[in-house]
Amino acid sequence: MSKKRKKKKQNIRVKKIQSFSMTCLITALVAGIVISMLLANQFSEHMVWGNVFIQLMVTCFALLLSSAMIGCIFLIQRKAGKIALGFFGGLFLLTTISSMVTGIQLLRDKEFYEQGKYEVIIGKPIRVDYNRPKSSETTYVDSFEVDGIEIITSHLSIDQIYFDSNLKDEMVVVKYLPNSRYAIAVY
Incomplete structure (x- = not known):
């Protein structure tokens, strides 16, 4: 088998792995969004838990969008498109971090809330x-x-x-x- 054929097979294998990884990530994040929505609704009477699940939902959604945008950078050829996707992907990544921090702060407040x-x-x-x-x-x-x-x-x-x-x-x-x-x- 020639070197070109080996390289081509290796590239196909890498693309399949990348595609499978992205599919798993998207599936996990969508599942996280759906489960968080259901739990936020279930715990709507408990102010802390309800808002923790809302923050988790926002985190999953923002991470889904940021990873999709950052992943698309590799597919686009134009430099301006790469910069725009990188910028918006970064904004969604910041939203992800902000939601995670808020959720952690709410979890730290759980005892205060329950004890009044x-x-x-x-x-x-x-x-x-x-x-x-x-x-x-x-x-x-x-x-x-x-x-x-x-x-x-x-x-x-x-x-x-x-x-x-x-x-x-x-x-x-x-x-x-x-x-x-x-x-x-x-x-």
């Missing part, structure tokens, strides 16, 4: 971040800052109208988890 050991802060909310989901007409408060501490409130579904009329520019009491800074109650 919340941090309490009193002050005026500043730097309010709003979010309006595409499927909704309502704008919700994502987070705000009190005395230099950013409090995450997206899971409480505080709408902007309520916030502006009852909490904005007022002294508020916030109960929150110490590691993740997820709010338990705002009043």
Whole structure:
């Protein structure tokens, strides 16, 4: 057998292994997304576990997109396309890391949540971040800052109208988890 034929067979074998590896990765990540969605729904009453599974779902989805984009870099010939895919793949990789860190912080807060050991802060909310989901007409408060501490409130579904009329520019009491800074109650 000639060297060219051996090289060609070896390249085919490498491509099959790469294809199989990518298929396994995609299957595992899709399974992770589906299982995380089911578990987040199952544990929706438990604030910490529900949000941990949501963060796991976001992690799997972002990792799926980043690995797909980074994998496509090897298939594209144009340099501009490679740069764009690398940039967006990197952004999704950062999202993956951010979601993992948030999930770990929530897990560290599990005992605090279950024992009712919340941090309490009193002050005026500043730097309010709003979010309006595409499927909704309502704008919700994502987070705000009190005395230099950013409090995450997206899971409480505080709408902007309520916030502006009852909490904005007022002294508020916030109960929150110490590691993740997820709010338990705002009043």
